[in-house]
Amino acid sequence: MARSKGLLKEKHLKDGCKGCRAQDKKCAWVKRDCVLLRKHQIAFCFECPNFPCENLKKFDERHIREDQLSPIENLLRIKEVGARQWLAEQAEAWKCPQCGGNLCVIDRECYDCGYPCP
Numbered sequence: 001m002a003r004s005k006g007l008l009k010e011k012h013l014k015d016g017c018k019g020c021r022a023q024d025k026k027c028a029w030v031k032r033d034c035v036l037l038r039k040h041q042i043a044f045c046f047e048c049p050n051f052p053c054e055n056l057k058k059f060d061e062r063h064i065r066e067d068q069l070s071p072i073e074n075l076l077r078i079k080e081v082g083a084r085q086w087l088a089e090q091a092e093a094w095k096c097p098q099c100g101g102n103l104c105v106i107d108r109e110c111y112d113c114g115y116p117c118p
């Protein structure tokens with residue numbers, strides 16, 4: 001969200017991660033840790049026979065601890081309903097109840113009106 005609002009610099013965020021899918025070289029942990037993702041042999045981790053691998057589990061634990069979000073849970077849902085449906089669900093889940101803007105899953109607030117996530 002910070003990206004689409006042009007707030008990356010202001011929020012001191014790196015212009016890297018675009019989400020739970022390896023898209024390019026900027027995905028640092030993927031580049032470092034996973035040959036399949038790096039060589040684009042898979043697009044989502046759940047396509048891997050080792051899913052969820054130790055690297056992904058560590059990554060997941062960190063995000064649960066720091067952001068109360070589980071990339072593995074997201075990946076399982078994407079596998080179940082498809083990326084398009086998952087995105088629609090996320091848009092609904094993170095819609096600001098006050099102004100209809102988008103809540104930031106990391107900062108836990110609406111970048112449009114400042115509404116704090118519960």
Ligand SMILES: [Zn+2]
Nearest residue numbers: 096099110113
């Ligand atoms: Zn809002």
